[in-house]
Amino acid sequence: MKFHHLLLLLIAAWACKTTRPLPSNPVTIPVDTIAMEVEPDSIYLITQQGDTLVSLDQEIEIPMSRLLPDTVTIAAVGDIMVGTNFPDKSYLPKGNGSYLWEDVGPILRRADITFGNLEGTILNDGGEQKECNNPKLCYLFRSPEYLAENFVENGFDLMSVANNHANDFGLKGRTNTQRVLDSLGIAHAGSIDQPFKIAKIGHLKIGFCAFAPNRGTVSIHQYENIKSIIQHLDSLTDIVVASFHAGAEGSKHQHVTREREYYYGEDRGNVYELSHMMIDHGADVVLGHGPHIIRAVEVYKERIIAYSLGNFLTYGRFNLRGLAGEAPILEVKTNAEGRFISGKIHAFRQSYSLGPRNDLDLSSIKTIQRLSLEDFPENPVIIDDSGRIVYLQN
Structure with missing residues (x-):
């Protein structure tokens, strides 16, 4: 709702x-x-x-102001790539791809605000292909426009376009992606073309910003710029949602080290320092993605941080084995000023042909539960076996 x-x-x-x-x-x-x-x-x-x-x-x-809700429900997911027609159409789902969303749609649609990271571009054809140092490891994502209708059908309000695939097809791909999201009424942020967005959702004003270490995006390394953006949004809106695409990739990099991370020589930032800095300057909900696996959650100064929500719905050209196939939905309840009240992790696992499906093993809950305890023993939350996040200071 x-x-x-x-x-x-x-x-x-x-x-x-x-x-x-x-x-x-x-x-x-x-x-x-x-x-x-x-x-x-x-x-x-x-x-x-x-x-x-x-x-x-x-x-x-x-x-x-008297009509603001007592609580706000935010549903957040990680990387989304709904199919690509590059290098050929064999990497596209059948029909309009709506079947990929069958299990997850009801949770996404019922939230007041729904967020995801758009991994790639929305473009029917053409564009300038990004050059890769190693063509064998080069993956470019170009999703046809008709597949983007699924974002509206499943309730998305906010989408980050700050990631390493935002420029897969050059300026044409980047600007067309933004045009399509605008036409669908989905607020996007993180491109140098649109660093942040103020969106009115119901009677709330939501400030939304996103950052990444990649060309064409708002840099995670320019702290003064990040502070300025967040302070500006905080002065004008009820809740500030900040997103980052950062951290080293893969199962060897599950933990939040609280140090600067590198991957294939690229500086992927210090996500702990970055997240705390954003909350210190006015962010209320911080949502991370980029490592392609899930990481811990933390509550800091009554605000929630998800350090990586991993892959969510990534069709075709993604590794979905083991930890990479865990696809949680993080459901967060805050008050109308963004203070964390409670949360719930919904466990899904991706299949190569059917999208995210209910995970009876609850593996993503167990992973977040374990990592949150190991990385943040001082964390004032308990994650129970059903995925409920209980805030001990409430």
Whole structure:
């Protein structure tokens, strides 16, 4: 549910201090009263009589701040690459690919805010192919536009485009990706073309930014720029969601070392230092990806950090063996200011042909549970065997 239902708030709203006086004889609000926003900062109450909407006798102006939800549910996943027509169409799913989302769709759609990392470009054809130092290890992702409809169908609101595949097909691929996401109403961030985005989702203003160590993206290494962006968003929005694509890749790099990481000579940053710095300057939810395996979660200053959400739905040209096939959904509850309340890890595992499917072994829960305990013994949370994240300071 994406904040579309306000009926439960109306009774409380009538009891609130308003900018106009309540009637001396209180009006009984019919059960079918609905709220209609008519100005940026106020609403009117109207009721339905037959097929006609009729305004109540007393016009009431209620500050929108009183309509913010008590809790916000955020669903977050890692890398998404829904199929590529490069180097040929054999790496595309059947039809529109909707079957890949069957098990995960209900959880993604029910969240107030849904986030993922778009690994690759959205482009039907053409583009300037990225050159690779080792062609045998070169993977370029070009997803046809029709596959992107699945993002809307499954509730995505925010997508990072800051990663090492953002420029697989040059400027054309990058700009077309952004054009398609704009047309679908999905807020994106992390490209040098759009470093951050302020999105209104329901009655919340969400500040969204993303960073990576790659050309064409907002760099994870420019700390002063990162601080400036996050402070700017924090001053204008209710919740700031910050994302990074960083850390060394593969099963040998599960742990958060709290040191700078390198992979094939590339500086992949110090994700511990980066995440804490972002929260220190106003970020509320920090979501990592990049290592292609999942890492620990931590709560720092009442804000949650997911250090890597791994692969989620990566069709065709990805290694999905072992740890690389773990595909969790992290469901987080915060208050309207972004403070962490509780969480839930939903366990899925990818198959090469069917997308992420329910994982009866709960392997991603066990992995996050183990790594969080090993890497952050001081962490004020407990992750139980069902995947619930309980905040001990609540």
